[in-house]
Amino acid sequence: xxxxxxxxxxxxxxxxxxxxxxxxxxxxxxxxxxxxxxxxxxxxxxxxxxxxxxxxxxxxxxxxxxxxxxxxxxxxxxxxxxxxxxxxxxxxxxxxxxxxxxxxxxxxxxxxxxxxxxxxxxxxxxxxxxxxxxxxxxxxxxxxxxxxxxxxxxxxxxxxxxxxxxxxxxxxxxxxxxxxxx
Numbered sequence: 001x002x003x004x005x006x007x008x009x010x011x012x013x014x015x016x017x018x019x020x021x022x023x024x025x026x027x028x029x030x031x032x033x034x035x036x037x038x039x040x041x042x043x044x045x046x047x048x049x050x051x052x053x054x055x056x057x058x059x060x061x062x063x064x065x066x067x068x069x070x071x072x073x074x075x076x077x078x079x080x081x082x083x084x085x086x087x088x089x090x091x092x093x094x095x096x097x098x099x100x101x102x103x104x105x106x107x108x109x110x111x112x113x114x115x116x117x118x119x120x121x122x123x124x125x126x127x128x129x130x131x132x133x134x135x136x137x138x139x140x141x142x143x144x145x146x147x148x149x150x151x152x153x154x155x156x157x158x159x160x161x162x163x164x165x166x167x168x169x170x171x172x173x174x175x176x177x178x179x180x181x182x
Contacts (some may be wrong), residue, residue: 002026006045016051023055031059031068043075053080060092066114070099093152094118100146104138121154121162128166136163 005022008014014022023046030039046052053076060072073096081089098117101124102110116123120143127136140159147156 090153097146101139
């Protein structure tokens with residue numbers, strides 16, 4: 001049905017908003033089905049970059065599943081980086097990085113941290129508080145790789161400071177050690 005509507009839009013004039021709604025719904029349907037290849041083909045078929053940007057941003061704001069959010073954040077960063085405001089760019093890059101970190105976690109545990117996908121540092125802190133040290137190690141390695149050459153709200157130093165803070169708390173003993181005297 002979406003393809004028929006798209007053909008109709010090529011033959012007859014369709015208001016811009018209706019065209020955006022049609023393509024957005026089609027894109028959301030493809031992303032829900034997990035068909036990233038067809039979703040990419042759909043976005044590439046759209047001739048007007050403004051319409052494509054609007055569709056991609058509106059779809060991203062729908063808070064889709066992890067794979068769809070990752071796909072859209074990657075697409076927006078790759079194709080519309082210069083068209084985005086600095087705040088929106090940082091938001092999308094944080095979502096991209098957060099979803100990438102989330103993908104490193106065991107699949108059954110991702111749902112527990114999905115709400116933090118747009119806040120990677122907070123996700124890292126939550127992992128630390130939950131004593132998921134092995135997961136933190138993989139997440140930190142992924143963050144170090146992703147932050148190389150990226151402009152984002154936080155840096156590798158922020159990650160190191162967070163790790164230092166929790167390492168210090170782990171070594172903080174609430175009582176003093178007494179020496180045994182013989």
